Amino acid sequence: MVDxxxxxxxxxxxxxxxxxxxxxxxxIAGIITALIFGLGLTLGLILEDxxxxxxxxxxxxxxxxxxSLQLQYLFLTTFHNENSCPILAATLQExxxxxxxSLNDVISYEEKKTGNDAKKITVERRYLLDNLRYWLLAxxxxxxxxxxxxxxxxxxxxxxxxxxxxxxxxxxxxxLLEDKLLVFPVNLDLVEREPMxxxxxxxxxxxxxxxxxxxxxxxxxxxxxxxxxxxxxSSLREAPQCQN
Amino acid sequence: xxxxxxIILWISYILSLYFSIFxxxxxxxxxxxxxxEKTETNLISYPFVSILVPAYNEEKTIEKTLRSIDQxxxxxxxxxxxxxxxxxxxHTEEVIQxxxxxxxxxxxxxxxxxxxxxSLNRALALAKGExxxxxxxxxxxxxLTLRKMVALYxxxxxxxxxxxxxxxxxxxxxxxxxxxQWLEYLVMILFSxxxxxxxxxxxAPGPFSIYRTEIIRSLGGFDEKNITEDQEIAYRVQLRQxxxxxxFDGYVYTTAPAKxxxxxxxxRRWYLGSVICLHQxxxxxxNKRYGDFGLMQMVKNTLGYFLAVAGITxxxxxxFLPLMRVFGRMSAINFDLINYAVSFKSNVNIFTFLLMDFxxxxxxxxxxxxxxxxxxxxxxxxxxxxxxxxxxxxxxYFAGYYLLKGTILLISLGQFSRGKKMKW
Numbered sequence: 314m315v316d317x318x319x320x321x322x323x324x325x326x327x328x329x330x331x332x333x334x335x336x337x338x339x340x341i342a343g344i345i346t347a348l349i350f351g352l353g354l355t356l357g358l359i360l361e362d363x364x365x366x367x368x369x370x371x372x373x374x375x376x377x378x379x380x381s382l383q384l385q386y387l388f389l390t391t392f393h394n395e396n397s398c399p400i401l402a403a404t405l406q407e408x409x410x411x412x413x414x415s416l417n418d419v420i421s422y423e424e425k426k427t428g429n430d431a432k433k434i435t436v437e438r439r440y441l442l443d444n445l446r447y448w449l450l451a452x453x454x455x456x457x458x459x460x461x462x463x464x465x466x467x468x469x470x471x472x473x474x475x476x477x478x479x480x481x482x483x484x485x486x487x488x489l490l491e492d493k494l495l496v497f498p499v500n501l502d503l504v505e506r507e508p509m510x511x512x513x514x515x516x517x518x519x520x521x522x523x524x525x526x527x528x529x530x531x532x533x534x535x536x537x538x539x540x541x542x543x544x545x546x547s548s549l550r551e552a553p554q555c556q557n
Numbered sequence: 558x559x560x561x562x563x564i565i566l567w568i569s570y571i572l573s574l575y576f577s578i579f580x581x582x583x584x585x586x587x588x589x590x591x592x593x594e595k596t597e598t599n600l601i602s603y604p605f606v607s608i609l610v611p612a613y614n615e616e617k618t619i620e621k622t623l624r625s626i627d628q629x630x631x632x633x634x635x636x637x638x639x640x641x642x643x644x645x646x647x648h649t650e651e652v653i654q655x656x657x658x659x660x661x662x663x664x665x666x667x668x669x670x671x672x673x674x675x676s677l678n679r680a681l682a683l684a685k686g687e688x689x690x691x692x693x694x695x696x697x698x699x700x701l702t703l704r705k706m707v708a709l710y711x712x713x714x715x716x717x718x719x720x721x722x723x724x725x726x727x728x729x730x731x732x733x734x735x736x737x738q739w740l741e742y743l744v745m746i747l748f749s750x751x752x753x754x755x756x757x758x759x760x761a762p763g764p765f766s767i768y769r770t771e772i773i774r775s776l777g778g779f780d781e782k783n784i785t786e787d788q789e790i791a792y793r794v795q796l797r798q799x800x801x802x803x804x805f806d807g808y809v810y811t812t813a814p815a816k817x818x819x820x821x822x823x824x825r826r827w828y829l830g831s832v833i834c835l836h837q838x839x840x841x842x843x844n845k846r847y848g849d850f851g852l853m854q855m856v857k858n859t860l861g862y863f864l865a866v867a868g869i870t871x872x873x874x875x876x877f878l879p880l881m882r883v884f885g886r887m888s889a890i891n892f893d894l895i896n897y898a899v900s901f902k903s904n905v906n907i908f909t910f911l912l913m914d915f916x917x918x919x920x921x922x923x924x925x926x927x928x929x930x931x932x933x934x935x936x937x938x939x940x941x942x943x944x945x946x947x948x949x950x951x952x953x954y955f956a957g958y959y960l961l962k963g964t965i966l967l968i969s970l971g972q973f974s975r976g977k978k979m980k981w
Binding site for chain 2: 331332333334335338339341342343345346349350352353356357477478480481538
């Protein structure tokens with residue numbers, strides 16, 4: 314028995330000449346993996362650059378459009394020329410649709426980048442300010458030009474569980490009513506960083522999430538699909554989507 | 558993005574890429590040789606071979622199994638068949654009796670249920686062959702396979718070759734699950750052929766592996782406590798520095814589970830068995846004395862668990878959690894998706910494209926390409942058309958099959974660690 318064990322150990326310790334060690338392949342595989350890794354990294358960096366350029370472009374476009382809109386509004390109030398109302402309306406619609414699309418993209422782009430929180434917060438603040446100034450413009454244009462639109466402020470927070478459902482309902486009606494419904498999301502997580510968020514919060518005394526301001530009425534908690542339809546349709550003069 | 562998840566993601570992709578590239582290098586190294594290599598069917602002599610057929614509740618398939626042995630192109634007087642009825646509760650015994658009546662080369666042993674390894678050991682004690690083959694009673698051997706495998710022993714002409722393994726194919730796949738396994742087995746034939754050149758095989762499949770009787774006896778036969786004796790014996794043979802070779806065109810057809818539940822049971826046994834074996838033979842992990850087997854295969858097998866864990870975590874993070882979130886959001890609009898779907902159309906722009914994680918996508922794409930190369934090469938290697946059972950099974954094979962296997966692996970791993978705690 315002891316002998317057997319000794320034999321075993323001998324058998325195991327003896328170098329076996331037929332055993333292969335593919336050192337060359339280990340190394341080559343390592344090099345190729347590193348190369349592929351490097352190539353992927355470079356490719357990623359190049360595209361990152363392209364992305365950054367695109368983000369800048371979006372921001373600039375937005376700025377010019379806002380200035381144009383502001384000027385149009387100023388012009389309208391100065392000369393009381395209601396003929397320019399349709400132009401203002403059209404620009405407003407276009408800009409707001411663009412705002413929600415492009416800035417959403419910018420935000421999700423910033424979100425994906427790790428370790429750059431400061432930049433992300435800056436982008437979010439910009440988005441919040443843009444939304445608020447467009448909301449003010451929309452409210453005033455509705456009065457001045459008698460536009461058939463429903464402006465909605467949507468207060469939410471990141472950690473609010475039922476907010477994603479509310480967001481989906483809003484998106485749903487946005488798709489249904491298109492440019493008649495203008496939704497301005499306001500992220501109140503930014504209260505500490507952006508004074509304007511605090512101002513609007515105390516203006517409407519927002520304590521609960523989600524909270525909606527539809528036209529001038531405050532709704533606390535989730536407004537479900539059917540309620541939402543009723544509220545929106547009662548503020549619109551004509552909307553074929555409200556018929557059924 | 559969660560930093561932890563992304564680190565795991567990167568490590569697992571790089572590891573998978575490294576192993577795939579290594580295997581690819583081995584493949585390109587052997588490609589020319591593989592193409593012209595053909596196993597001899599002419600034998601110098603006909604050594605005596607014992608064929609052991611353990612059977613437990615196999616009344617449906619055993620007749621076909623025994624008939625396939627009948628049709629082996631090998632002199633009848635050089636074969637003995639030892640069938641072990643391991644306490645079957647069905648009509649296995651009667652079926653066997655009917656088939657073997659009047660055939661002197663067949664012997665039937667019956668005993669109370671003891672398990673496969675114990676049955677094999679009992680038969681091994683009686684076997685007279687220089688070599689012995691095991692053939693599970695749900696598998697069928699090709700008529701030329703025995704000749705090819707014996708010819709390989711003669712060609713190697715090396716007393717330290719202890720096991721020659723077959724090329725396993727799925728017998729007559731009907732359900733989609735069987736067809737996916739058909740693809741998996743084909744790829745396994747190529748992988749085993751590659752690992753065989755590196756002396757790194759670590760399973761001696763139950764269907765028709767041929768062993769050198771003397772060596773297996775000296776090692777003490779099969780381990781009756783192990784739930785996957787076909788893996789355990791291979792690891793033990795490696796540990797004692799004996800050789801295992803694959804006969805790449807020695808085909809055996811085995812019945813694959815047709816439904817998810819038996820599939821799950823089979824895999825759980827395999828995977829649990831492999832964890833146990835790896836743990837039992839961990840001294841070979843990264844051990845230079847075992848050449849590529851220690852440095853590569855053992856390391857790869859061990860890391861396989863990490864990759865499975867990572868794969869599941871990642872897919873949970875990227876597929877299931879977002880899916881659940883989407884489900885929750887859709888329920889808010891009573892699943893009126895027609896109107897909601899418009900937003901997807903309008904939002905797909907250059908940004909959507911740019912938002913993807915390119916570095917990761919690049920790696921995933923490359924892994925898929927390597928996967929396809931092996932997939933194609935495996936079909937060439939096993940002389941099969943890719944579209945033999947239609948293109949449909951290929952989609953789940955690439956899309957979700959590894960996830961399914963990974964999940965079962967994970968469950969087995971959990972059972973293993975629980976079992977360990979109980980023992981300690």
